[in-house]
Amino acid sequence: EVQLVESGGGLVQPGGSLRLSCVASGFTVSNNYMSWVRQAPGKGLEWVSVIYTGGNTYYADSVKGRFTISRDNSQNTLYLQMNSLRAEDTAVYYCARGSRGSSWSFDYWGQGILVTVSS
Amino acid sequence: DIQMTQSPSSLSASVGDRVTITCQASQDISNHLNWYQQKPGKAPKLLIYDASNLETGVPSRFSGSGSGTDFTFTISSLQPEDIATYYCQQYGFTFGPGTKVDIK
Numbered sequence: 001e002v003q004l005v006e007s008g009g010g011l012v013q014p015g016g017s018l019r020l021s022c023v024a025s026g027f028t029v030s031n032n033y034m035s036w037v038r039q040a041p042g043k044g045l046e047w048v049s050v051i052y053t054g055g056n057t058y059y060a061d062s063v064k065g066r067f068t069i070s071r072d073n074s075q076n077t078l079y080l081q082m083n084s085l086r087a088e089d090t091a092v093y094y095c096a097r098g099s100r101g102s103s104w105s106f107d108y109w110g111q112g113i114l115v116t117v118s119s
Numbered sequence: 120d121i122q123m124t125q126s127p128s129s130l131s132a133s134v135g136d137r138v139t140i141t142c143q144a145s146q147d148i149s150n151h152l153n154w155y156q157q158k159p160g161k162a163p164k165l166l167i168y169d170a171s172n173l174e175t176g177v178p179s180r181f182s183g184s185g186s187g188t189d190f191t192f193t194i195s196s197l198q199p200e201d202i203a204t205y206y207c208q209q210y211g212f213t214f215g216p217g218t219k220v221d222i223k
Contacts, residue, residue, distance in 0.1 A: 035212065037163075044204075045155075045163060047212035094162055101168040104210045105153040109162035 002026035002108045004095050009113035016085050016117070022078040022095030022110055030073045033098035035106060036080045038091035038115075048093070049080065050104075063089075085117045121145050123207055123215035131223040138194040140218045142207035147187050151210035154183055154192045157217075158203045166205075167192065197222070 008020040020036070036048040049059045049069040057069050068081040078095050092112040099107035122145040132138050142152065154167040165174045167183035170190060180195045194201055202222055207215040 037214075044217045045157075045206055045208075045214040047208075047214065050212065099165060099168060099174075101153075101172060102210070103151040103153050103169045103208075104212060105165055105168040105208065106163075107165050107174065109164075112162055 002097065004097065004108055004110035006093065006095055006110040006113035009093065009115045011116045011118065012085055013119050014086060014117055017081070017083045018085065018115060020080040020082065020093055020095075020113060020115070022080075024076045024078065024097070027097065028073075029071050029076050029078055033104070034069075034071065034078045035096045035098070036067075036069060036078075036093055037096055037106070037109075038089075038093045039112075040088070040091040043091075046091070050098075051078070082115070085115075087117050089115065090117050091115060121148060121209055121211050121213055123209055123213050125207060125215040125218050127218060128216065129219040129221070131221045132197050133223045134197055134199060136197045138197050138201075138220060140192045140205055140207075140220075142185075142190040142192065142215050144188045144190075144209055148209050150186045152183070152185065152190045153208045154181075155206045155208065156201075156203045157206065163206065194220075 003025045033052045035050040051069045066084045070079045094112045095110045096106035097108040099105040150170040152170045155163040157163040204217045204219045
């Protein structure tokens with residue numbers, strides 16, 4: 001059974017850092033493209049970052065230069081290192097597995113982890 | 120960057136009604152469009168990929184169509200468990216703003 005379990009969220013001050021983890025089971029992270037998607041309170045979905053099977057990474061303009069996506073193949077885990085955090089980064093963060101088809105969809109999602117940036 | 124719009128932003132319909140949501144891309148995206156359902160407090164769920172392909176296990180009352188810039192998502196007979204917000208997403212990962220569906 002495919003499962004994604006996020007951890008590492010919490011309350012952090014503006015300018016601080018946090019690292020989110022997403023432990024995968026039931027499939028191999030390095031064999032799929034993987035993404036982070038976030039949702040601010042009461043708002044819609046916002047794509048944050050993707051890492052492709054070959055290791056290429058891409059970011060939304062809103063987080064470029066501050067966030068870094070990575071994976072540990074030995075731990076079958078996806079990460080999101082978040083630096084220079086701002087109030088507008090407050091959101092539930094989901095990790096998601098890339099699916100089949102040509103449209104870069106996501107077929108499995110984690111339960112989400114809340115990140116709150118506040119003083 | 121490709122921008123996505125959805126309409127309506129919300130709707131109320133009766134059980135058994137046919138519900139249609141539209142999604143428009145700011146430029147031609149061929150058939151590279153996906154639809155998700157998100158219930159309150161839950162993660163999104165993939166319903167339709169590549170504009171019209173039903174994800175495994177998704178009820179057949181859900182369908183999608185369209186290509187280019189204009190896409191349609193349809194629930195043929197609304198059920199109480201379909202109460203949710205629906206999002207389109209294009210292949211550059213941008214999501215539409217969502218359509219909230221309620222029971223009248």
